[in-house]
Amino acid sequence: VETGDGVTAIRPAAADPVERARVDALVERARQGDADAFGAIYDRFQPEIVRYLRHRVGDMDHAEDLCQQVFLKAWQAIPRYQQRGAPFQSWLYRMAHNQMVDHFRRQRPTTDLEGVDVPEPAEAEARVEHAELVEHLQSAMERLSEDHRQVLVLRFLMEKSAAEIGAIMGRKEVTVRGLQLRALRALRTQIETVGGLP
Amino acid sequence: VSRAQNARPSELDAVLDRCLDDLVAGRASVEQCLARWPELASELRPALEAATVMRAVPRTPERPHDPVRRTAFMAALRETPQQRPRRAFPRPRLPHLALPGLRLTALTRVAAAGASAAAVALIAVALTLAGGGSPAAASTLTVFGGEVEQFVEGEWAPLLDGTELGAGARLRTGAEGRALLTFVDGSTAAIDPGTELTIEAIELNGVRRIALAQQSGRLWNDVAPDGRLGASYTVRTPDALVSAQGTVFETTVGEETQVITVEGAVELTTDSERRVLVAGEQAAVRQHQMLTATQSSDASPLLELRVDVPFIAALVAPSGRATGANPDGQLYNQIPGALTSSPASGPQSLVVGALEPGVYQLLLRRVARGPGELVLAFDGVERRIPTARLGEVGETLLLRFEISVGPDGAPTARAIDLRPVPAGADATLERLVVTDRAQERAELLAEAVRARVAAQLADRPAPTDRPPTPAPSDRPPSNVRPNATPRPAPSDRPPSNVRPNATPRPAPTADAGDALGARLIQQLRAALRAAPADVPRAQVFEEAWERLTRQFVAQVDAARMATLREAVIEELRDELRDGPRGSIAPSATATAPRLATAKPETDANDTSGSATSDAPSSDATPTATPTSSESSNLDGATR
Numbered sequence: 100v101e102t103g104d105g106v107t108a109i110r111p112a113a114a115d116p117v118e119r120a121r122v123d124a125l126v127e128r129a130r131q132g133d134a135d136a137f138g139a140i141y142d143r144f145q146p147e148i149v150r151y152l153r154h155r156v157g158d159m160d161h162a163e164d165l166c167q168q169v170f171l172k173a174w175q176a177i178p179r180y181q182q183r184g185a186p187f188q189s190w191l192y193r194m195a196h197n198q199m200v201d202h203f204r205r206q207r208p209t210t211d212l213e214g215v216d217v218p219e220p221a222e223a224e225a226r227v228e229h230a231e232l233v234e235h236l237q238s239a240m241e242r243l244s245e246d247h248r249q250v251l252v253l254r255f256l257m258e259k260s261a262a263e264i265g266a267i268m269g270r271k272e273v274t275v276r277g278l279q280l281r282a283l284r285a286l287r288t289q290i291e292t293v294g295g296l297p
Numbered sequence: 298v299s300r301a302q303n304a305r306p307s308e309l310d311a312v313l314d315r316c317l318d319d320l321v322a323g324r325a326s327v328e329q330c331l332a333r334w335p336e337l338a339s340e341l342r343p344a345l346e347a348a349t350v351m352r353a354v355p356r357t358p359e360r361p362h363d364p365v366r367r368t369a370f371m372a373a374l375r376e377t378p379q380q381r382p383r384r385a386f387p388r389p390r391l392p393h394l395a396l397p398g399l400r401l402t403a404l405t406r407v408a409a410a411g412a413s414a415a416a417v418a419l420i421a422v423a424l425t426l427a428g429g430g431s432p433a434a435a436s437t438l439t440v441f442g443g444e445v446e447q448f449v450e451g452e453w454a455p456l457l458d459g460t461e462l463g464a465g466a467r468l469r470t471g472a473e474g475r476a477l478l479t480f481v482d483g484s485t486a487a488i489d490p491g492t493e494l495t496i497e498a499i500e501l502n503g504v505r506r507i508a509l510a511q512q513s514g515r516l517w518n519d520v521a522p523d524g525r526l527g528a529s530y531t532v533r534t535p536d537a538l539v540s541a542q543g544t545v546f547e548t549t550v551g552e553e554t555q556v557i558t559v560e561g562a563v564e565l566t567t568d569s570e571r572r573v574l575v576a577g578e579q580a581a582v583r584q585h586q587m588l589t590a591t592q593s594s595d596a597s598p599l600l601e602l603r604v605d606v607p608f609i610a611a612l613v614a615p616s617g618r619a620t621g622a623n624p625d626g627q628l629y630n631q632i633p634g635a636l637t638s639s640p641a642s643g644p645q646s647l648v649v650g651a652l653e654p655g656v657y658q659l660l661l662r663r664v665a666r667g668p669g670e671l672v673l674a675f676d677g678v679e680r681r682i683p684t685a686r687l688g689e690v691g692e693t694l695l696l697r698f699e700i701s702v703g704p705d706g707a708p709t710a711r712a713i714d715l716r717p718v719p720a721g722a723d724a725t726l727e728r729l730v731v732t733d734r735a736q737e738r739a740e741l742l743a744e745a746v747r748a749r750v751a752a753q754l755a756d757r758p759a760p761t762d763r764p765p766t767p768a769p770s771d772r773p774p775s776n777v778r779p780n781a782t783p784r785p786a787p788s789d790r791p792p793s794n795v796r797p798n799a800t801p802r803p804a805p806t807a808d809a810g811d812a813l814g815a816r817l818i819q820q821l822r823a824a825l826r827a828a829p830a831d832v833p834r835a836q837v838f839e840e841a842w843e844r845l846t847r848q849f850v851a852q853v854d855a856a857r858m859a860t861l862r863e864a865v866i867e868e869l870r871d872e873l874r875d876g877p878r879g880s881i882a883p884s885a886t887a888t889a890p891r892l893a894t895a896k897p898e899t900d901a902n903d904t905s906g907s908a909t910s911d912a913p914s915s916d917a918t919p920t921a922t923p924t925s926s927e928s929s930n931l932d933g934a935t936r
Binding site for chain 2: 132134137138141142145146147149150153154159163167170171174175176177178179232233236242243244245246247251254255256258260261270271273274276277278279280281283284285286287289290292
């Protein structure tokens with residue numbers, strides 16, 4: 100997994116059947132109340148969920164706090180979890196999404212772009228341009244619907260496929276394809292509304 | 298005809314998805330993708346360019362585990378109990394639902410204790426039944442309160458909130474039982490106390506087919522628009538068959554069957570007669586004989602709320618049922634006798650035809666900065682509340698007011714308070730079941746609302762080169778009136794208006810003054826003005842009407858378009874005068890089949906480009922004249 104800072108993290112793909120069987124076994128033990136098994140689930144998925152929340156709430160510390168709440172709620176709710184074909188992490192993403200929505204309701208919505216540590220280009224001019232780009236994008240993203248924001252973040256910042264996004268959002272893959280087209284169109288419209296890109 | 302014009306939206310979606318895969322993986326550039334799909338290049342380019350911008354955003358690296366945080370988490374985890382699923386307990390047979398409360402309580406306790414062998418056996422039966430698997434197409438039950446039961450294996454067993462019910466389910470509500478069925482297409486049926494019904498069919502493989510049989514009580518049906526040929530939603534009563542599409546209607550079964558159409562049109566069929574009831578009409582049928590078919594009373598509703606962006610409003614009744622919209626684009630109508638308009642098509646209007654005594658909650662969700670106004674009209678008296686300084690973006694305000702009935706039988710309204718909702722608490726105020734199809738419609742509505750908000754923020758009229766109401770669920774209410782609600786004399790109003798079971802008396806939908814009608818008139822008027830003088834007006838009208846029909850077909854069913862056509866022709870009578878007026882048929886009999894078969898597979902966005910009118914946006918904003926608020930008890934709302 101390319102993490103964006105030049106570091107490649109090795110993580111088994113969600114579609115790997117061995118990995119999936121391992122996760123399923125942990126989930127089953129956690130459903131029976133095994134805290135250590137849930138601890139292993141936490142170790143496996145917490146970094147990814149934090150990264151997702153970081154993109155949505157714009158602040159790493161806040162994202163980690165929210166993530167703790169997500170995993171605690173997941174622990175409470177896991178006895179009711181039912182395997183329905185989608186990978187387990189889809190369920191975690193949905194819980195993270197709900198937690199994030201609650202967060203937005205408590206505060207003025209921000210986007211995944213706020214506070215991003217922008218790598219510094221060599222040229223000062225390029226640096227300014229990049230900051231303006233992020234600012235414009237932030238403004239444009241704020242005007243998108245929650246669904247559109249979610250699909251763009253998952254597609255481009257979390258690098259999920261349409262099928263994976265469908266599992267996370269509880270939609271069909273074909274629905275997600277249409278949604279991402281509308282999301283990109285809406286993003287472009289909003290970018291133009293706020294004055295276009297610099 | 299180019300391939301791009303012929304390309305189905307799903308093909309474009311799939312091609313874009315492949316291009317995005319290539320872009321994200323670095324396998325291809327935008328130009329390479331466009332070169333690979335030259336026929337779709339014009340549609341792909343804007344999306345791919347936006348994708349490129351998204352790709353320019355730096356991604357957040359994953360952080361390794363913080364051991365301190367993990368230790369704290371595991372400590373918290375070990376102190377947090379898990380929530381174990383609970384099973385429904387079947388209950389011994391209840392001879393009558395209208396039992397005294399004490400007796401019901403006692404029976405419930407027996408079942409809950411689960412101590413007897415009989416109870417254990419019944420639990421086993423219930424678990425067996427529950428394990429039978431959920432049906433492919435189901436409805437979801439929402440229980441607002443009271444007794445709701447299903448007939449299973451010769452017993453009436455209590456139903457839990459959230460239960461999925463498929464075809465064949467027979468259920469009933471007790472004297473206080475209120476529930477809602479949400480079907481897979483987003484249609485809902487609100488079930489009043491003392492109602493018994495059977496779900497005869499739920500099919501959504503391709504074309505919707507929902508069939509209910511109502512044995513008693515009252516159903517408030519809010520049917521999602523579905524213009525496809527063969528789509529159906531029917532309610533069969535002992536006296537008649539009621540068929541509808543994309544409408545709101547009420548069916549009451551007692552000694553006779555009463556049907557009221559609130560929006561759109563329904564077809565009422567008896568053994569000997571078939572009649573279409575358009576919005577505002579009602580009929581009674583007894584033993585398959587049509588007794589009456591009349592216009593509903595146009596008595597003004599007691600309560601009317603008008604809210605404009607930047608707020609999106611919803612009203613929650615004392616029973617817990619809600620009517621309105623939310624910022625996610627959901628539009629819902631669970632309160633019998635109430636109607637809501639879409640915030641996408643103009644100021645949102647919430648009209649309540651039959652009030653329940655108790656506390657109502659008006660949810661005001663701010664979606665943007667800027668001024669606005671909330672108009673509360675109760676019993677003909679208006680109260681206007683400027684909302685510029687109320688709330689922050691993303692915040693929800695809750696206005697609570699109480700409806701009570703005085704000793705003289707007259708209803709009164711009293712504002713309780715106006716306050717922000719505690720963080721996260723507003724999510725549970727409305728009880729919504731969101732299906733995939735409803736979600737897809739909601740996306741379009743939410744997009745349209747945002748466009749309206751953006752247009753208002755930019756201090757310019759909303760664009761008119763797209764369908765004004767892109768969401769199929771967008772159905773302006775029939776009784777949104779452009780002017781202030783006339784204040785009826787108290788004696789004019791039927792006293793039943795304030796009883797919980799009172800029958801709503803909404804005004805006709807055919808009024809061209811509603812939001813959709815206004816948009817149609819505006820676009821037709823523009824077409825008539827733009828056409829050369831030597832072209833017959835009727836021809837211009839028909840061509841424009843056909844275009845608009847195609848444009849709106851995804852959102853409005855054929856019956857509603859037929860109703861609107863009559864009203865629109867009436868409104869444009871003067872502009873049509875110099876042409877062969879007689880050639881324009883007010884009846885839409887020729888239009889309806891075309892509507893039924895021409896529904897495109899695209900969403901409103903994809904069809905929006907077909908609109909050509911450049912006329913300024915019609916503003917359906919009600920222009921209510923401020924009236925004295927001295928006598929309104931709702932004044933307290935701003936305190």
